Amino acid sequence: MVNLTRQLGIEVPILQAPMAGAQGADLALAVSAAGGLGALPCAMLTPDTMAEALHRIRAESSRPVNVNFFCHEPPVHDARRLERWHRALTPYYAEFGLDIDNVPTGTGRRPFDHETCDALEPFRPEVVSFHFGLPEPALLERVKAWGATVLSSATTVEEARWLEAHGADAVIAQGLEAGGHRGMFLTDDVTTQLGTFALLPQVVAAVSVPVIAAGGIADARGVAAAFKLGAEAVQAGTAFLCCPDAAISALHRQALQSEAARHTALTNLYTGRPARGIVTRLMRELGPLGDVAPPFPLATAAIAPLRSAAEAAGSSDFSPLWAGQNASTCREVAAAEVVRSLAAGVS
Template identity: 65%
Template sequence: MDHRTQGDRMQLAQWLNIDFPLIQAPMAGSQDSRLAIAVSNAGGLGSLPCAMLTPEALHASLQEIQAETRRPYNVNFFCHETPTPDAQREAAWRQALQPYYDEFGIDPADIPTGPGRAPFSPEFADVLQDFKPPVVSFHFGLPAPDLLARVKSWGSKVLSSATTVEEALWLEKHGADAVIAQGLEAGGHRGMFLTDDVTTQIGTFALVPQLVKALNVPVIAAGGIADAAGVKAAMALGAAGVQIGTAYLLAEESTISAIHRAALKSEAARHTALTNLFSGRPARGIVNRFMREMGPLSALPPAFPLAPAGMTPLRTQAEAQASGDFSPLWSGQHVNTSLGESAAEITKSLAQAFAA
């Protein structure tokens, strides 16, 4: 599939062998295989986030998907480089969190360190080889050439996220079959990987036409799209399809907490911001007490993905008291609570954009 076919709104659907050019965004920590299965069975492309899974858990999840759907699905991985732990930086972060530890009676000496998210690796590739998923997508770039070649050898189509024209061109040059244009409105982690400068990040409807003009591979719009009208607008700008995240957080199949679900349905969801406090990397979430008091972007958190270790006990204690003050309440800038209760209903509502 090439740039010349993007004028046909159903080309991406045909290429992916799905009913609608609609992809459910993979959301690590907020879903499991059930959401992916439901979206795929409804005619979209369901996605399984794998960054927080062990190879064993990945194998089990893929077995579940293949047992419950015969439709195409996507598996998603991060491509970050695991940093070397910095004891001095970790100590400074724990010191900054000390007043909150005191508030909840937490002893920081009892808190373990270590990453909570793993990048794509040969071990994950070994698992995938047995399943040969139809689509494999990546965040934060692409894996090493040898790993990418393995994925492509199975016939899997490769997608990856870009937040700038430069990133999109890099992805196309290095083997992505299609590029997800992740606008600034999108919830969760920014897919930025060529720069740490958040001022380079632009909105979806500014990014999409620039990528359509610059690339010879399909462009998939993501960020701030929460209804059929938004889907139509993205397609009118030349997108070959859309990727939807926040809307699916409200599906009954998502695994978010009751606190997170209530926040998405409240007026608090009108105010989101990019923050690196929860993971060490910029991600969009609903502004809460911790973000307000620490400032949403800070030089203090350890490098991604080491920051969550220090935050986890605070989140656990606060959520036990029915508070989301220390939780990453991921959300895009447009929350729509009227699409339906189930993933199938949400998919059907969004797919109205493709009705004749």
């Protein structure tokens, strides 16, 4: 088996988790410059804005980059479910003097498609990763044709086996502790989700491709534990969120460095799909998980005006404060320092 660090063309087996809406090219460049694998999340970018970011990355660095996409199925419009969602949010809209009847349309997140692949191909990124499974075979063949290494997230052993069988070159074992969206795609049942150090050895035993550990790993000790359980690399996200090169709000930074970060939960209120974040007023009052929100990514449109109004008033009550269960090392330090501290655990 080819060593994964060598295969990815990096110096240390530390991957920065792609975090849509929380970072862009700045963080990807900083992590890659430190010898890890920086990532550019593209789920919320248009083909043009993605190309703009990649032009900059290629102009400023010769190091490998991981370009990340979602592979969700666009939802079927359900007027009754959308009406129920708007009804649940009406009191909050009234609180800020907003009109629920003027909720903007649009989803803000697009799955990987041929138009996106057309814009991506000229850059021939060394690594392309996916969340929520893999794209259709024709798209995956296009990506592999330019020599890209393909990664994707698995939250169960069954998903890991599926990814290997369908062309993934390495599997990211995403434990329940991870911040942001669960990568689950073969089931909607959150009771199937395992913690990182329960999931990791089972995935290692189940597949023959390299396995990358993700979820709750924030320091050298966590990295060392992941390697002892068979990981060939570690992916970290929350540990990078307070770096100067991340693009989160001041409110999000404040929450991550407060006691509030000790209480996270899975919620589907912000996007329509389970994702882990710091518990907010919205999550407490509506319940973090349930069927009130429309399917991913339709919940986002109605949350956006509330988030903007509340943040303008200095409140994160309606903001998705994505974070994993271990924000203990999330500090305002250079990304290179985070990479070095994690790499100290590599044996």
